[in-house]
Amino acid sequence: MTRVLLVEDEPQLVRALRINLKTRGYEVDAAPDGRTALELAAKRHPDVVLLDLGLPDMEGVEVIRGLRGWLTVPIIVLSARHASAEKVQALDAGADDYVTKPFGMDELLARLRAAVRRAQPAEEAAVVETEAFTVDLAAKKVTRNGRDVRLTPTEWHILEVLVRNPGRLIAQQRLLHEVWGPSYEKETNYLRVYLAQLRRKLEPDPAHPRHLITEPAMGYRFEP
Incomplete structure (x- = not known):
């Protein structure tokens, strides 16, 4: 079962995402801030990370850098920030995709599936x-x-x-x-x-x- 680490401080969005993900067979760990996210990632070893950039204790980009020090799984940014510079900074830090809020649940789930498929280990074609x-x-x-x-x-x-x-x-x-x-x-x-x-x-x-x-x-x- 694919384990998702959801890093988001909006309770309503967390609830909606948790319901939609669990309905589709994902296991979900939720973190309301960056520090909790880094701790959960170390303990639970997620298969994919959904990450908001505007966290209460640190910038999401800092969380990406912290995760990328040892974690190779896909990181999908969820953010209301539309500026190109924000997207570039997140991708440069190690994010794999960037979804702007508000987003359609179907689109997010499709991007999540695609990210997980791309991350499948090296059963890749030679x-x-x-x-x-x-x-x-x-x-x-x-x-x-x-x-x-x-x-x-x-x-x-x-x-x-x-x-x-x-x-x-x-x-x-x-x-x-x-x-x-x-x-x-x-x-x-x-x-x-x-x-x-x-x-x-x-x-x-x-x-x-x-x-x-x-x-x-x-x-x-x-x-x-």
Whole structure:
């Protein structure tokens, strides 16, 4: 049974979410503030986290950073904050998705299901196929039209991170951190250069990519 950690200080919303989630077979632990959320996460090991940013004792972004120090499960932000900068900050801190309030329950549940599916451990396909190219993760090899595509180590590393997270937005800072290290987290121009190179090698129409997608000012996403 999927365990959800709900971090929210609005009692009515907590009640509504708890009822809807339990009706659909989820187990729910609720925390009214950030400190309780971090304690519950350590004790209960949730499979997914639903997190409000406006908590009474600390900013939700701080909770995300605290969880991301050791927890890899999906974190979906629920917030009334609509500003792009707020969304970018939450995603950069390690959130996987951002849902603005008020939201439809059906949409939230769909996003929750999608996040849990993407987080399923590495029963992942060793070979990922798209209409344009094939990625063999085990052999670290890419083919297009039956021919090997030569990638530099950096190009491969970027592609591997994206391909292992299909459909999931990978924030610029996370991608820079994973590929180059923490001291390069502001060098977003690196990503523009390397993604352009990857598209030239892999996309049928690099100017209109179908598989290596840019989310402006936020990050990148691989669509199979």
